Amino acid sequence: MHITRYRQKKSLEIARRNRLEIVKARLSRREMLKYGLIGSSGFLVFKNGLSQWASGYAHASGGGGATGTSPPTRAFVEALPIMPIKQPVSTLSGPAPTIAPNTAGGEGRTRAHQAFTSYPSKFTFPVATKFEVHQRAASVVMSPDLPPQPVWGFDGRYPGPTYYARYGQQILVRNFDDLPPPAQNGGFGMPSTTTHLHNAHTPSESDGFPCDFQQPGQFYDHHYPNVLAGFGSTHAPTGDVNESLGTLWYHDHRVDFTAQNVYKGLTGFYILYNDLDTGNETTGFRLPGVPDPSGFYAPVKYDVPLMLADRVFDPSTGQLFFDLFNFDGILGDRFLVNGKIQPFFEVEPRRYRFRVLDSGPSRFYQLFLTDKGSNTQIPFWQIANDGNLLPQPIRVNNIIMGVAQRMEIIVDFRPFAGKTLYFENRLEQVDGRGPTGNTLPAGAGNLIMQFRVKSTGAADNSADPATMHFYKLPDKTAAPRVTRTFRFERTNGQWAINGRFMDADCASPRVRVKQNTVENWILQNNSGGWMHPVHIHFEEHQILSQSNAIDAVDVSRKDVHRLQHSQQVQLFFRFRDFQGRYPFHCHNVVHEDHAMMLRWDIDQTGDTNTTP
Amino acid sequence: MPQRWADTSPRELIRRRYFPDLALVTHEGKRVRLYEDLIKDKIVILNFMYAHCRGVCSPVTANLVRVQRLLADRVGRDIFMCSFSLKPDEDNPAALREYAQRHAVGPGWTFLTGDAADLELLRRRLGFADPDPARDADRSNHTGMVRYGNEPLHLWAAFPGMSRADAIAKEILWVDWPARRDLQR
Numbered sequence: 001m002h003i004t005r006y007r008q009k010k011s012l013e014i015a016r017r018n019r020l021e022i023v024k025a026r027l028s029r030r031e032m033l034k035y036g037l038i039g040s041s042g043f044l045v046f047k048n049g050l051s052q053w054a055s056g057y058a059h060a061s062g063g064g065g066a067t068g069t070s071p072p073t074r075a076f077v078e079a080l081p082i083m084p085i086k087q088p089v090s091t092l093s094g095p096a097p098t099i100a101p102n103t104a105g106g107e108g109r110t111r112a113h114q115a116f117t118s119y120p121s122k123f124t125f126p127v128a129t130k131f132e133v134h135q136r137a138a139s140v141v142m143s144p145d146l147p148p149q150p151v152w153g154f155d156g157r158y159p160g161p162t163y164y165a166r167y168g169q170q171i172l173v174r175n176f177d178d179l180p181p182p183a184q185n186g187g188f189g190m191p192s193t194t195t196h197l198h199n200a201h202t203p204s205e206s207d208g209f210p211c212d213f214q215q216p217g218q219f220y221d222h223h224y225p226n227v228l229a230g231f232g233s234t235h236a237p238t239g240d241v242n243e244s245l246g247t248l249w250y251h252d253h254r255v256d257f258t259a260q261n262v263y264k265g266l267t268g269f270y271i272l273y274n275d276l277d278t279g280n281e282t283t284g285f286r287l288p289g290v291p292d293p294s295g296f297y298a299p300v301k302y303d304v305p306l307m308l309a310d311r312v313f314d315p316s317t318g319q320l321f322f323d324l325f326n327f328d329g330i331l332g333d334r335f336l337v338n339g340k341i342q343p344f345f346e347v348e349p350r351r352y353r354f355r356v357l358d359s360g361p362s363r364f365y366q367l368f369l370t371d372k373g374s375n376t377q378i379p380f381w382q383i384a385n386d387g388n389l390l391p392q393p394i395r396v397n398n399i400i401m402g403v404a405q406r407m408e409i410i411v412d413f414r415p416f417a418g419k420t421l422y423f424e425n426r427l428e429q430v431d432g433r434g435p436t437g438n439t440l441p442a443g444a445g446n447l448i449m450q451f452r453v454k455s456t457g458a459a460d461n462s463a464d465p466a467t468m469h470f471y472k473l474p475d476k477t478a479a480p481r482v483t484r485t486f487r488f489e490r491t492n493g494q495w496a497i498n499g500r501f502m503d504a505d506c507a508s509p510r511v512r513v514k515q516n517t518v519e520n521w522i523l524q525n526n527s528g529g530w531m532h533p534v535h536i537h538f539e540e541h542q543i544l545s546q547s548n549a550i551d552a553v554d555v556s557r558k559d560v561h562r563l564q565h566s567q568q569v570q571l572f573f574r575f576r577d578f579q580g581r582y583p584f585h586c587h588n589v590v591h592e593d594h595a596m597m598l599r600w601d602i603d604q605t606g607d608t609n610t611t612p
Numbered sequence: 613m614p615q616r617w618a619d620t621s622p623r624e625l626i627r628r629r630y631f632p633d634l635a636l637v638t639h640e641g642k643r644v645r646l647y648e649d650l651i652k653d654k655i656v657i658l659n660f661m662y663a664h665c666r667g668v669c670s671p672v673t674a675n676l677v678r679v680q681r682l683l684a685d686r687v688g689r690d691i692f693m694c695s696f697s698l699k700p701d702e703d704n705p706a707a708l709r710e711y712a713q714r715h716a717v718g719p720g721w722t723f724l725t726g727d728a729a730d731l732e733l734l735r736r737r738l739g740f741a742d743p744d745p746a747r748d749a750d751r752s753n754h755t756g757m758v759r760y761g762n763e764p765l766h767l768w769a770a771f772p773g774m775s776r777a778d779a780i781a782k783e784i785l786w787v788d789w790p791a792r793r794d795l796q797r
Contacts, residue, residue: 493755
């Protein structure tokens, strides 16, 4: 509370100073209105410097709509969209896939697929299951109160189609960059792209490394082995089932331009099933889910991905607004789920599995389920952290998320037949630095989406979460070959890791990890009042220790660590199976684009630099 | 709820939001308009500094001089560098000229001063203010980040002023579109 009050006081002080500066700059009130510097209420719309458009967080107003910089929009007037499932194809457009990059044939890849030569008995080429996706410009409706929005989307959709994949079945995704030239980018966005599959155990050349971008007109073949970690090392030949991943997402990772391209719409879900997490509530773990009778590549009913995003819209044009001149992080005053502002979702009075993703760009969430009446913290089950099933479900009354995190929950709507519930984000955040640390009172947060619970529904054959058990946590007692420390710092407004900056050409690794060894990485936040959701590609980690208490739900396999103020955390890694370059970065994508990132490699020798 | 939406081009919106058409003075004593003379139709590299800075200004300037040399004759032709004063009251054109000479800055790179309120407005518009007011007030702690962009194509990004000069030069060519596509990766 103390921190919050201090922050609010500071915000008021900043607003006052901004106003004085504008007065000094001799802008009239009319000009200020024209330039969007003040809202109709007369308050400055910028809290922290004139370039910051977003008003921090938007208060839910009477009708449940939201106020702020953006034009008024109504809440709960459009249904939650469910993204279509990506369909495989029998033949791909363009030349037949090759192991080596087909530069002459128009491919943007620069390195050969490694899995077919490193593990020829495990991965056969050509790959039988193939997908083809086209990144292109499109127009989508985010609210009936706004004009159609020019976006960039996979297959022209925002969010892109959802991939369903199965462990043990490798796939190849041919990813075409059909984006228009920059003059047609609508004001932001870089049309050269690299698509990262977040949390996948993917060979480096298919990972979507920030500097592996392709140009418009090119394509890039991504090989996704859908293989369990440890298959080529600790748990040969099948890998460790306790390393199973569930909810992944894909998004653009273009160096310097990730925030713009993700804001523009280049995102989607990728869901991995296996023999235990089957997408069918009558088999395996019996998680909520009923497969479509038409087959595997159709949405599993009651197993619903929810992509959260916050955005700002220009008050005069009604178009998506991206603050190009912002180093700190961007907050929106409109909340979207699956591409719609504050949608409603009609649900049956039974259990649902929700795969909730914070797609950024910079906002953290603390989501509560509320009826807006006397039940403001309806309990539910958290079953996964960062998209990985926990050892067993944990009863919670809220989930906290940083950018790129995926939390899975089971909500039982049976007691709420005929009622209306909401997700309310009660985490206070007023600028890109991170949340204030204050949880707003019930009713003072933002309503993200609405659940309209029908009075009747289909039978529920899913198991009682109280009785469920998932995977055991992999062993984390092995001694590390090296323990490395990474200090996240801010010096003269520049992000540094151990005092050094990222070079935008990604030319050389800061860390070389020896393949098939264990390391401990210590992350320290020395950056003052900033929080960083730190993401390390390729291998997941477990927390060994941290300077504050570890939440029960963080006793899990993770790929994003929310590095809090002055926090130190020690992480356990086992680097296995593939070689090559990967990044490690803050997933507040504005920080990431401003070089809060480093390149690390897996190779056969490794280095032992303890403060790289 | 019928509403008429303004049909303003993205380029024009960016100009209105970020580039107030301020009158500034160069280190050569020339009067210039921010948007019309320094930004419009150009690839630009923008940062803030002050002449008597004992901190990050000199190393960043020295690094940008390396970048300028790598970009060779493009600087001054279609790529332009602008360094805006954080202390316009002490940085008169002569002080900035002396700073530029001391760092062996080449042509195509302009140091700018002017009315203090104008430069403060610009600093905030271009996002060079720290969200922490105490830190922001301490000019010795000002940001070493540098903006780059292509104004007509609305491509804008940034780099730490102390990252490697040859990486920065390559980075700037990312917004050099559609020319030099061979150099864009």
